[in-house]
Amino acid sequence: MASMWKKNVGWLGTVAIAVVIVGCGGAPEVVPEPEPEPQVVDTRDEEAERAAREAEEARRLAAEEARRREAERNRVVSIINERVFFDFDRSDIRSDMESVLQRKVSVLREYPGITLRIEGNCDERGSNEYNLALGQRRAEAVRRYLLSYGLEAGRFTTISYGEERPLVRASNEDAWAQNRRDDFAIADYGRLDSGD
Amino acid sequence: MRTMVAKAVVLLAVALTFTTGRAVAQQPERDSIPTDVRVGILYQPSFRPGIVMPPISTGDELQDLADSARAIILRDLDYGDRFQVMRVGEDVPLEGPVNYGLWDQLGAVWLLVAAVEGSPASPILRLSLHDVVFKLLQDVQAFELPPVGHPDSRLALHRAADQVVAWATGSTGIAATKIAYVAEGTGGSEIYVVDSDGYGARRLSSDNTIALSPAWAPSGDRVAYMSYKGGDPAIYELSLNPGHSSLLVDLPGLDLTPAYSPDGRTLAFGSTVDGRTEIFTYDLTRRCCAERTTFARYSNSLSPTFAPDGKRIAFNSDRLGQLHIFVKDVPDGSPELVTPYIYDRSVHNAGPDWSPMGDRIAFHGWVQGTPQIFTVAPNGRGLRQLTQVGRNEDPSWAPDGRHVVFASSRDGSDGLWILDVVSGRIRRLVRGSDVRLPAWSGSLDSPSHFADESADSDVNNPQGAR
Numbered sequence: 001m002a003s004m005w006k007k008n009v010g011w012l013g014t015v016a017i018a019v020v021i022v023g024c025g026g027a028p029e030v031v032p033e034p035e036p037e038p039q040v041v042d043t044r045d046e047e048a049e050r051a052a053r054e055a056e057e058a059r060r061l062a063a064e065e066a067r068r069r070e071a072e073r074n075r076v077v078s079i080i081n082e083r084v085f086f087d088f089d090r091s092d093i094r095s096d097m098e099s100v101l102q103r104k105v106s107v108l109r110e111y112p113g114i115t116l117r118i119e120g121n122c123d124e125r126g127s128n129e130y131n132l133a134l135g136q137r138r139a140e141a142v143r144r145y146l147l148s149y150g151l152e153a154g155r156f157t158t159i160s161y162g163e164e165r166p167l168v169r170a171s172n173e174d175a176w177a178q179n180r181r182d183d184f185a186i187a188d189y190g191r192l193d194s195g196d
Numbered sequence: 197m198r199t200m201v202a203k204a205v206v207l208l209a210v211a212l213t214f215t216t217g218r219a220v221a222q223q224p225e226r227d228s229i230p231t232d233v234r235v236g237i238l239y240q241p242s243f244r245p246g247i248v249m250p251p252i253s254t255g256d257e258l259q260d261l262a263d264s265a266r267a268i269i270l271r272d273l274d275y276g277d278r279f280q281v282m283r284v285g286e287d288v289p290l291e292g293p294v295n296y297g298l299w300d301q302l303g304a305v306w307l308l309v310a311a312v313e314g315s316p317a318s319p320i321l322r323l324s325l326h327d328v329v330f331k332l333l334q335d336v337q338a339f340e341l342p343p344v345g346h347p348d349s350r351l352a353l354h355r356a357a358d359q360v361v362a363w364a365t366g367s368t369g370i371a372a373t374k375i376a377y378v379a380e381g382t383g384g385s386e387i388y389v390v391d392s393d394g395y396g397a398r399r400l401s402s403d404n405t406i407a408l409s410p411a412w413a414p415s416g417d418r419v420a421y422m423s424y425k426g427g428d429p430a431i432y433e434l435s436l437n438p439g440h441s442s443l444l445v446d447l448p449g450l451d452l453t454p455a456y457s458p459d460g461r462t463l464a465f466g467s468t469v470d471g472r473t474e475i476f477t478y479d480l481t482r483r484c485c486a487e488r489t490t491f492a493r494y495s496n497s498l499s500p501t502f503a504p505d506g507k508r509i510a511f512n513s514d515r516l517g518q519l520h521i522f523v524k525d526v527p528d529g530s531p532e533l534v535t536p537y538i539y540d541r542s543v544h545n546a547g548p549d550w551s552p553m554g555d556r557i558a559f560h561g562w563v564q565g566t567p568q569i570f571t572v573a574p575n576g577r578g579l580r581q582l583t584q585v586g587r588n589e590d591p592s593w594a595p596d597g598r599h600v601v602f603a604s605s606r607d608g609s610d611g612l613w614i615l616d617v618v619s620g621r622i623r624r625l626v627r628g629s630d631v632r633l634p635a636w637s638g639s640l641d642s643p644s645h646f647a648d649e650s651a652d653s654d655v656n657n658p659q660g661a662r
Contacts (some may be wrong), residue, residue, distance in 0.1 A: 127546030133473040140471025
């Protein structure tokens with residue numbers, strides 16, 4: 001098998017030589033020198049690459065900035081959204097809720113464009129109508145707290161939902177404790193949205 | 197002869213098959229009542245005179261109307277709790293002159309004889325009430341009814357039933373009345389209305405948000421209520437036919453718990469002052485001039501309800517650190533405590549409603565953390581607990597000052613319930629765990645308008661003929 005392969009190759013080689021000889025016998029074709037272009041091409045590629053790198057870097061920075069801004073936004077929103085809970089039939093600020101409110105005060109100072117709707121809520125136990133009044137007082141209690149730290153009154157509106165918007169629909173102490181609360185709805189995000 | 201009649205006539209106390217309420221002998225639970233408050237709770241066993249209404253025979257196309265008229269009137273008389281409705285067997289001789297002796301033997305005190313005449317386009321119901329004991333015709337009247345199948349047919353029959361109550365007892369009937377209430381809606385809650393016999397419940401408001409606290413205008417054609425539909429909660433007014441809602445009054449902050457004065461000229465309601473709630477009055481005739489009438493720094497005043505003379509209101513306030521019912525003159529006058537102050541307890545009395553008779557104020561108060569219905573005189577005397585079972589809230593008086601409707605859980609049978617505060621009889625008006633804040637209308641008697649009733653009114657009718 002191997003010897004047969006060698007034989008074939010030898011034969012093919014003979015034919016190839018013959019063809020070359022015939023070719024030389026005709027008008028010799030001038031093979032043109034290839035253009036020396038690589039130098040220029042190389043420069044352009046590098047610039048594009050740099051531009052691309054820079055664009056990529058810019059994108060990366062922008063993405064990072066967006067991520068940072070998103071994280072900051074999430075931080076601010078989650079602090080604003082932190083609920084404030086109340087004792088039964090009370091509208092005074094519980095001592096364990098002060099830290100929640102202090103965090104709000106600092107982000108509201110940091111972002112003076114943010115405006116809020118403070119929503120007072122109650123558990124289901126009191127009368128439907130009295131709970132509307134109680135919810136209003138709960139919203140007002142938090143508004144007053146924020147104003148007492150020098151925040152501008154125009155940034156806050158209040159509303160009471162009484163017992164009409166429970167967080168937990170159940171009739172037990174845990175549910176009631178969750179439902180006696182102020183919610184916070186951001187009406188204007190200020191520069192959290194304007195991007196500066 | 198006597199035994200034959202005795203067989204022929206079946207007398208049953210509260211025997212109508214459609215009667216849903218049962219006489220409930222409520223047992224007092226002394227241990228559930230604060231020991232330092234004297235609370236009356238027992239219902240008096242009251243005598244209800246027997247009334248009998250033989251079937252109406254017309255023998256023509258008015259027979260269906262006659263049958264339903266009798267069924268509606270008998271049920272009204274039963275629900276009014278002033279009579280013991282007696283059933284008559286089919287073979288009682290009804291022809292000829294009234295046999296007072298026979299009815300007397302059977303124990304009837306009143307005999308109501310009815311006839312239906314005229315045509316389907318303008319039927320007439322003729323009622324004659326006989327005093328069986330004194331053997332005389334007490335009164336007689338022909339009632340023009342709307343055409344057969346008209347949406348106001350039932351109301352016209354309810355009015356006839358109320359007339360019978362007035363003839364026999366001189367008292368106001370409650371059949372021709374409606375009850376407005378709150379039930380779940382798509383965006384929270386909506387205002388609904390139902391007839392006094394539980395028939396024809398329908399939604400009145402279409403706000404798709406929170407709607408609460410319906411209150412009837414004395415004219416009975418409008419209901420004030422509070423709604424969040426404008427964003428800022430305000431007082432609106434719904435007309436019944438058609439159900440159209442318009443803004444009544446919107447002060448800054450939360451406006452809540454409207455109540456009309458008995459002359460319909462003033463609206464009292466709660467509104468926000470410095471973050472708390474105070475009561476205001478508003479001039480409905482001039483559509484202006486909201487004036488504050490309560491002045492309690494640091495506390496809430498709300499849920500006003502007018503005395504029948506319109507000169508005083510009862511209202512709810514937490515000014516003593518507990519939630520109590522107060523009474524004061526309007527516009528000026530200092531509040532007087534009506535419900536008992538109980539030192540060192542979580543007292544929660546709310547939802548006052550002044551009886552149209554003026555003598556009692558109904559409200560709900562907590563008994564061991566569960567709301568129960570009470571009544572008390574406007575001077576704070578004679579506190580009386582009316583309910584024991586389940587949660588019972590937000591009572592509203594019928595125009596007879598004898599029945600109250602309230603929201604109750606009744607240990608699982610949630611709904612709106614009607615209680616006769618004299619006998620303790622109770623019946624369910626509307627079923628559902630989401631129904632609340634009922635308001636009972638006054639007597640609805642404007643019989644002149646059935647000719648121009650709009651054809652697209654969505655009031656149901658018993659015959660389904662429209």
